[in-house]
Amino acid sequence: xxxxxxxxxxxxxxxxxxxxxxxxxxxxxxxxxxxxxxxxxxxxxxxxxxxxxxxxxxxxxxxxxxxxxxxxxxxxxxxxxxxxxxxxxxxxxxxxxxxxxxxxxxxxxxxxxxxxxxxxxxxxxxxxxxxxxxxxxxxxxxxxxxxxxxxxxxxxxxxxxxxxxxxxxxxxxxxxxxxxxxxxxxxxxxxxxxxxxxxxxxxxxxxxxxxxxxxxxxxxxxxxxxxxxxxxxxxxxxxxxxxxxxxxxxxxxxxxxxxxxxxxxxxxxxxxxxxxxxxxxxxxxxxxxxxxxxxx
Ligand code: C5P
Numbered sequence: 287x288x289x290x291x292x293x294x295x296x297x298x299x300x301x302x303x304x305x306x307x308x309x310x311x312x313x314x315x316x317x318x319x320x321x322x323x324x325x326x327x328x329x330x331x332x333x334x335x336x337x338x339x340x341x342x343x344x345x346x347x348x349x350x351x352x353x354x355x356x357x358x359x360x361x362x363x364x365x366x367x368x369x370x371x372x373x374x375x376x377x378x379x380x381x382x383x384x385x386x387x388x389x390x391x392x393x394x395x396x397x398x399x400x401x402x403x404x405x406x407x408x409x410x411x412x413x414x415x416x417x418x419x420x421x422x423x424x425x426x427x428x429x430x431x432x433x434x435x436x437x438x439x440x441x442x443x444x445x446x447x448x449x450x451x452x453x454x455x456x457x458x459x460x461x462x463x464x465x466x467x468x469x470x471x472x473x474x475x476x477x478x479x480x481x482x483x484x485x486x487x488x489x490x491x492x493x494x495x496x497x498x499x500x501x502x503x504x505x506x507x508x509x510x511x512x513x514x515x516x517x518x519x520x521x522x523x524x525x526x527x528x529x530x531x532x533x534x535x536x537x538x539x540x541x542x543x544x545x546x547x548x549x550x551x552x553x554x555x556x557x558x559x560x561x562x563x564x565x566x567x568x569x570x571x572x573x574x575x576x577x578x579x580x581x582x
Contacts, residue, residue: 296388386545395428471517535563
């Protein structure tokens with residue numbers, strides 16, 4: 287019997303770098319949401335150990351399967367859960383790679399969710415959470431798979447007010463930007479405090495808080511930023527071109543980079559406006575990855 291899970295694209299609506307830590311990592315504050323679009327992970331239990339086959343139009347860019355985070359996550363969990371069966375993973379890769387959409391992290395999180403089902407573990411199981419955070423900084427939020435305020439290096443997750451769904455356009459200009467290079471380019475001196483994320487106001491304190499309205503949410507997002515955008519732009523100026531193309535489309539309410547790039551997103555009031563924007567950008571840049579979707 288095969289098990290299947292969806293691995294949605296992660297989008298950082300905001301990302302504030304608060305400080306550089308002694309271990310070289312950075313403490314962040316980031317409002318993370320997920321798109322409808324994503325990869326797919328399948329698992330067929332059987333045998334000892336884990337194997338992986340990658341398919342799909344983006345699989346050629348995904349690098350050697352031996353380095354894939356799905357296998358890393360599965361092995362980390364198996365080391366903690368002795369009764370976990372081995373088996374064969376298949377990844378259907380649709381998201382661009384090293385793109386700021388957390389594709390590899392979301393694939394690993396989907397693999398962990400599948401293994402949790404197979405081994406009857408709850409999603410809040412400590413062993414699952416540990417395997418997630420040891421696999422990569424973005425894996426814990428991808429394991430949660432829903433809107434969260436992410437803090438620290440990624441393992442601290444806070445609930446956010448119920449957010450309205452946001453019609454969006456994802457645009458990847460075809461350059462892979464390695465995350466460590468973007469943080470290095472940022473060059474934040476140790477001990478220097480970055481500015482807080484205005485989107486932290488959306489964190490849910492008590493039950494029964496009102497839903498964040500659309501206009502209020504957009505105002506908060508417009509006042510916020512992605513601190514990794516300037517260094518990523520310095521490394522890959524084409525990201526600036528992508529942001530300008532989004533800004534030129536009708537009805538674009540916000541254009542910003544996700545994560546460490548190079549994917550940028552535009553927010554729109556309607557799916558129709560996002561689809562029209564996709565057409566306009568495709569006409570200008572036929573080789574780019576352009577995907578209308580819904581964020582939430
Ligand atoms: O954890 P992950 O493998 O995604 O991190 C990739 C690299 O990005 C790290 O080696 C580090 O250079 C940088 N990073 C960071 N601070 C974070 C997350 C990642 O400096 N919070």
